[in-house]
Amino acid sequence: MKAKVLLSLILLCGGLAVPSARAEDAAPAAAPVPAACELPSYLLTSESQLPKVAGAVKAGKPLEILVIGSRSTTIPSSESSSYPARMEAVLKEKLPPAETVHVSVELQSKKTAEEAAGTFVKLMEAKTPTLVIWQTGTVDAIRSVDPDDFRGAVAEGVVALQNAGADVVLMNLQYSPRTESMISAPPYLDNMRVVAQEHDVPLFDRFAMMRQWNDQGQFDLFSPSRGPELAKQVHDCIGRALAQFVIGAAHLGPAEQQN
Amino acid sequence: MTIADQVTGSTIAGTAGAKPADAKPRVAAPAITLPAIGERELRLDLFRGLALWLIFIDHLPPNLLTWFTIRNYGFSDATEIFIFISGYTAAFVYGRAMLENGFVVATARILRRVWQIYVAHVFLFTIFLAEISYVATSFENPLYTEEMGIMDFLKQPDITIVQALLLRFRPVNMDVLPLYIVLMLALPLILWSMKWKPDVTLALSALLYAATWEFDLYFSAYPNGFWAFNPLAWQLLFVFGAWCALGGARRMSRILASPVTMWISIAYLVAAFYVTLTWYVPQLSQFMPKRLEQWMYPIDKTDLDVLRFTHFLALSALTVRFLPREWPGLKSPWLRPLILCGQHSLEIFCLGVFLAFAGHFILAEVSGGPAMHALISLSGILIMWGVAWVISWYKRVADKSGAKTKNAVGNADLAGGG
Numbered sequence: 001m002k003a004k005v006l007l008s009l010i011l012l013c014g015g016l017a018v019p020s021a022r023a024e025d026a027a028p029a030a031a032p033v034p035a036a037c038e039l040p041s042y043l044l045t046s047e048s049q050l051p052k053v054a055g056a057v058k059a060g061k062p063l064e065i066l067v068i069g070s071r072s073t074t075i076p077s078s079e080s081s082s083y084p085a086r087m088e089a090v091l092k093e094k095l096p097p098a099e100t101v102h103v104s105v106e107l108q109s110k111k112t113a114e115e116a117a118g119t120f121v122k123l124m125e126a127k128t129p130t131l132v133i134w135q136t137g138t139v140d141a142i143r144s145v146d147p148d149d150f151r152g153a154v155a156e157g158v159v160a161l162q163n164a165g166a167d168v169v170l171m172n173l174q175y176s177p178r179t180e181s182m183i184s185a186p187p188y189l190d191n192m193r194v195v196a197q198e199h200d201v202p203l204f205d206r207f208a209m210m211r212q213w214n215d216q217g218q219f220d221l222f223s224p225s226r227g228p229e230l231a232k233q234v235h236d237c238i239g240r241a242l243a244q245f246v247i248g249a250a251h252l253g254p255a256e257q258q259n
Numbered sequence: 260m261t262i263a264d265q266v267t268g269s270t271i272a273g274t275a276g277a278k279p280a281d282a283k284p285r286v287a288a289p290a291i292t293l294p295a296i297g298e299r300e301l302r303l304d305l306f307r308g309l310a311l312w313l314i315f316i317d318h319l320p321p322n323l324l325t326w327f328t329i330r331n332y333g334f335s336d337a338t339e340i341f342i343f344i345s346g347y348t349a350a351f352v353y354g355r356a357m358l359e360n361g362f363v364v365a366t367a368r369i370l371r372r373v374w375q376i377y378v379a380h381v382f383l384f385t386i387f388l389a390e391i392s393y394v395a396t397s398f399e400n401p402l403y404t405e406e407m408g409i410m411d412f413l414k415q416p417d418i419t420i421v422q423a424l425l426l427r428f429r430p431v432n433m434d435v436l437p438l439y440i441v442l443m444l445a446l447p448l449i450l451w452s453m454k455w456k457p458d459v460t461l462a463l464s465a466l467l468y469a470a471t472w473e474f475d476l477y478f479s480a481y482p483n484g485f486w487a488f489n490p491l492a493w494q495l496l497f498v499f500g501a502w503c504a505l506g507g508a509r510r511m512s513r514i515l516a517s518p519v520t521m522w523i524s525i526a527y528l529v530a531a532f533y534v535t536l537t538w539y540v541p542q543l544s545q546f547m548p549k550r551l552e553q554w555m556y557p558i559d560k561t562d563l564d565v566l567r568f569t570h571f572l573a574l575s576a577l578t579v580r581f582l583p584r585e586w587p588g589l590k591s592p593w594l595r596p597l598i599l600c601g602q603h604s605l606e607i608f609c610l611g612v613f614l615a616f617a618g619h620f621i622l623a624e625v626s627g628g629p630a631m632h633a634l635i636s637l638s639g640i641l642i643m644w645g646v647a648w649v650i651s652w653y654k655r656v657a658d659k660s661g662a663k664t665k666n667a668v669g670n671a672d673l674a675g676g677g
Contacts (some may be wrong), residue, residue, distance in 0.1 A: 042542055047545070070405055071404050071405035072402075072403075072404070072405040072406070075402070076401050076404060077399055096675070104469045110408070138405050138406065138408075139405075139408070141583070142406070142409050143482065143483055143484070144480065144483065144487075145483065145484055146476075146477075146484055146485055147531070147557070147561070153559070161483045163286065165377070174402070174405075174406065176403050176406045177320055177622075177623070178394060178398055178400070178403065178406075178623055179394070179403065179406045179407075179409055180320055180431075180619070181318075181390070181430075181431055181432060181615070181616065181619045182391055182394075182430060183406060183409050183431065184431045187557075187560075187561075190556070190557050191557055193556075194556045194557050197549075197552060197556070198553060211321075214540055215321075215629075221402070222623045223396045223400060224397055224399065224400060224623075225400060226399045226401070227401075228401050230400065230402060231400070231401045231402040234402055258480035
């Protein structure tokens with residue numbers, strides 16, 4: 001429904017219909033992607049690039065990915081179904097068989113962006129990854145940290161990661177409709193977008209994706225269910241989307257690789 | 260006290276409709292001018308009612324109706340309308356009280372109103388506590404273990420509740436009333452200063468706004484952070500509303516009537532609309548100059564970004580131009596529900612926040628898809644209208660049976676609340 005309203009708005013504007021047509025295209029699905037995971041292509045692409053990931057893969061070097069996250073990075077008691085593990089599996093499937101992909105996870109539970117960023121220098125000395133996926137914002141939103149401070153902290157963290165020689169992808173909050181009336185996400189989403197823009201870093205919009213799935217009825221994110229099934233499916237989709245996002249931003253798609 | 264009774268007589272310092280002929284000789288006039296008693300600017304009621312509906316819809320999870328709210332088409336949203344009109348009506352009512360009964364009596368009246376708003380806020384907080392406690396005990400989806408951290412404050416109810424009473428702990432969606440309380444507390448000072456020199460007061464207000472941005476002033480909140488609506492910045496809209504009510508609007512009427520103003524406003528609104536569109540259709544953002552984006556973002560709601568304020572000014576300039584106060588449509592039964600809601604703003608505002616909580620709750624318990632969403636939004640609006648009608652009816656009956664001594668000036672409901 002929303003898409004329709006938007007579309008008519010755009011048509012009203014006139015002349016702008018072309019980009020909207022692109023929005024309607026579903027993401028090209030290479031591997032058998034579960035129908036539930038489908039997303040519009042704009043959520044899976046980024047203008048910013050990942051040159052170091054591209055370089056490592058082209059040179060045949062191992063791809064070391066570090067996910068810095070929080071409790072929503074994992075599913076309690078089923079690590080192997082969480083999105084970092086799913087992303088690793090999909091990347092291995094899609095990249096050339098000779099490519100070694102290794103994903104490690106660093107959990108910074110209950111830490112704000114500022115507190116997490118403080119650990120980055122040491123962390124990067126120990127791990128030296130090619131790509132860091134930094135998922136943050138939830139703890140700051142829960143504690144309603146000053147959005148300006150939050151923006152500063154994220155920017156600082158991104159710079160520290162880049163200085164340590166890694167490509168960076170920022171990942172924002174989960175869409176959590178049940179707590180929407182208690183946690184105010186928008187300021188943190190906006191500020192992460194600003195930092196991503198300023199530092200030319202791809203932003204993986206987890207919030208918009210989950211919202212899309214919920215709105216389209218693929219997942220019922222309101223569900224109070226205690227079982228891990230829903231969480232597993234959502235993480236599977238996020239892992240797939242993330243793998244595709246990384247491949248896209250590093251220009252490692254099948255077309256590019258032939259050159 | 261029906262609407263029809265009140266539209267008679269119209270010398271109000273109308274926001275724009277005032278023609279040059281209305282301008283009274285201001286030789287011996289006091290610094291501020293007040294319109295005659297008993298009239299009612301229906302446009303204010305209309306737009307405040309609209310703001311209340313939009314705030315209600317914006318507080319619900321996004322659904323079809325959300326696309327009709329103005330925040331999707333520009334920078335400013337219903338909050339700006341609400342605060343501006345609140346400033347306007349408050350100055351209108353209590354400004355008269357101050358001229359007629361003096362500073363002390365007017366201040367006492369204002370404090371009584373502040374108390375009402377405070378009680379309303381505490382009432383809403385209680386409902387919020389009930390909702391969040393329910394969620395904490397019933398919702399255990401492993402996907403959201405992290406988000407459940409928001410419940411941590413339930414572990415220290417003693418501190419949380421006291422902080423809430425001090426207005427320092429404010430859950431999401433409960434920021435408007437504390438802002439309004441602080442603004443109303445400042446109202447005696449604002450009116451006193453307006454009585455002396457309205458333009459200087461407005462300039463001082465703008466100065467405070469600038470200082471807030473320059474020195475990063477804010478109200479701290481509990482457990483950390485700051486007020487989501489910074490009163491030190493938002494006072495500018497409130498004071499501007501008061502200034503308009505006390506004769507400023509009439510003095511501005513020539514500017515408002517000029518075609519230059521109109522075209523600047525239109526150009527700005529179109530530009531703002533395009534920028535907003537890029538948020539929803541990210542493909543469009545490639546046509547946005549990067550330098551402009553870096554300068555513009557983030558558009559700060561907490562401190563009432565200048566872009567938001569000017570967007571509101573542009574919107575209101577066009578509104579007063581194309582919607583004259585004598586517009587017959589204002590009396591049409593179709594707009595009656597909006598006007599009724601706008602006339603009882605404090606009650607309807609609180610009801611709206613409560614209904615938004617209730618709507619969240621129903622949506623969470625009965626997963627119903629977009630149809631259910633739309634149904635909840637619509638029935639919420641119908642309930643708001645129904646309650647506004649009942650309040651009006653009750654006031655009318657009470658006024659008839661009560662002593663006739665009570666005149667329109669003492670009517671808190673004209674003072675607007677919320």
